[in-house]
Amino acid sequence: MLIFYTDETGDAGFDLDEHIVTPNLKVGQSHYFSLSGVGIRDSSRRPLAEALLILKRKHFGDTVDGVWGDTEIKGKFITRSMPDTTANLREQRPSGWAAIDSVQKVDALSRDIGLLLDKFRPLIFVISFDKREAIRRNKMVNPVGVAYTYLHQRIALTMEDIHAGEGAIVVADQQSHHERLYRDGVVHEMRDLLGQNLRRKPNYNLVLDKPLWVDTALSTWDREIIQLADIASYTVTIALERGAPPTELGYLWDALRPHFAVHSATGSIVDWGVSAYPRGAKVPDL
Numbered sequence: 001m002l003i004f005y006t007d008e009t010g011d012a013g014f015d016l017d018e019h020i021v022t023p024n025l026k027v028g029q030s031h032y033f034s035l036s037g038v039g040i041r042d043s044s045r046r047p048l049a050e051a052l053l054i055l056k057r058k059h060f061g062d063t064v065d066g067v068w069g070d071t072e073i074k075g076k077f078i079t080r081s082m083p084d085t086t087a088n089l090r091e092q093r094p095s096g097w098a099a100i101d102s103v104q105k106v107d108a109l110s111r112d113i114g115l116l117l118d119k120f121r122p123l124i125f126v127i128s129f130d131k132r133e134a135i136r137r138n139k140m141v142n143p144v145g146v147a148y149t150y151l152h153q154r155i156a157l158t159m160e161d162i163h164a165g166e167g168a169i170v171v172a173d174q175q176s177h178h179e180r181l182y183r184d185g186v187v188h189e190m191r192d193l194l195g196q197n198l199r200r201k202p203n204y205n206l207v208l209d210k211p212l213w214v215d216t217a218l219s220t221w222d223r224e225i226i227q228l229a230d231i232a233s234y235t236v237t238i239a240l241e242r243g244a245p246p247t248e249l250g251y252l253w254d255a256l257r258p259h260f261a262v263h264s265a266t267g268s269i270v271d272w273g274v275s276a277y278p279r280g281a282k283v284p285d286l
Contacts, residue, residue: 002123002168003045004037004155005222006211007229009075009237012143012177014131023135032128032240035147036233037155037170039123040225048120049221052228055116059109063096068216070096073113073227075234078250081106107249113231114255122228124259125154126236126274130281139278144181145190146277148211152191154272156202158261165203170211171222182210232256236274243284257286 010030016023025031040048052073056064060071072094080089081100100106127150129143151170159168172178181187187210195201216223235253239245245253260273269286276283 001042001166002039002155002159002163003042004039004125004151004168004170005225005229006035006037006151006170006172007226007233008036008147009034009230009233012129014135014140014143016135025131025135029131031132032130032237033143033147034126034128034233034237034240035144035151036127036229036236037125037151038225038229038232039125039155039168040120044120045221045225048116049224051116051119052224055109055112058112059105060096060099063099066096068220068223070094073231075231075238075251078106078110078231078252079248082248082250110249110252110255113228114252117228117252117255117259122259123158123261124232124256124273125151125261126232127151127277128236128240128275129277130240133281134278137278141193142181142186142190143277144178145187146194148178148187149191149194150275150277152204152207153195153198153202154261154275156204156207157200159206160203161264165206167206167208169208171226172211172213173216173223173226174213178211179213239284239286240276243282245284245286260286 010033012033013029015026015029053064056071056073064071077093077097079085080093081097083103100109127147129146131143134140155168155170159166214222231252235246235251235256238251239253260269262269263272270283274283274286
């Protein structure tokens with residue numbers, strides 16, 4: 001069985017600026033809502049979590065024994081540690097990140113995360129909902145519903161084609177809003193809508209019908225692995241915003257790139273390992 005750990009970057013809101021004629025998002029709303037799925041074998045769950053804890057102790061020291069959030073690894077915390085970051089953004093990191101105080105330490109942390117990805121070789125999907133493009137095309141559907149639908153489609157087809165029909169589950173930290181969308185049927189309605197024109201229907205029986213939401217205060221192995229899902233969704237979002245993959249080491253693009261799922265017909269990660277909605281939304285050459 002494969003376990004796909006998810007996390008998101010950006011917000012799912014569609015608040016429009018009422019002061020301009022052409023519909024557009026209010027200032028402060030994210031351009032993209034991105035949802036990642038980082039898949040590992042269930043047998044790798046414990047060793048990967050323990051390897052992440054060893055990595056954090058190496059780079060953060062004894063602060064890893066304190067409040068977990070003080071040394072939580074997020075893509076934005078890594079990049080806020082870069083030397084060209086403003087003092088204001090650097091101060092927005094958790095207290096444990098004070099240990100990462102030089103470009104050498106940022107690079108060392110980034111390289112070790114990359115080595116860990118190479119060792120455990122996760123299978124990565126990232127779904128990005130382009131909200132401005134959706135407004136332009138009048139396709140203002142629920143970004144969370146779209147993202148989970150695309151993710152489940154791709155996981156189900158991958159499990160059937162590549163993993164001989166094995167099963168998969170999706171694991172996420174507690175998200176009351178996402179849970180409510182499943183409970184109210186919004187996600188399943190979106191699955192039906194987006195599945196109407198598929199040439200091949202995914203076998204959803206291969207994927208647990210909804211995410212397993214874990215309490216990160218109790219699921220100590222799982223919260224470590226979810227950190228990798230955060231990095232994946234964050235870095236892909238940056239690539240889409242820039243129109244090109246980020247080249248700075250701290251974004252970990254070169255480390256993530258080999259692990260994105262590839263389309264079986266094209267050999268490309270675009271529209272498979274990295275997918276955008278609406279269909280045809282601009283995606284750079286990745």
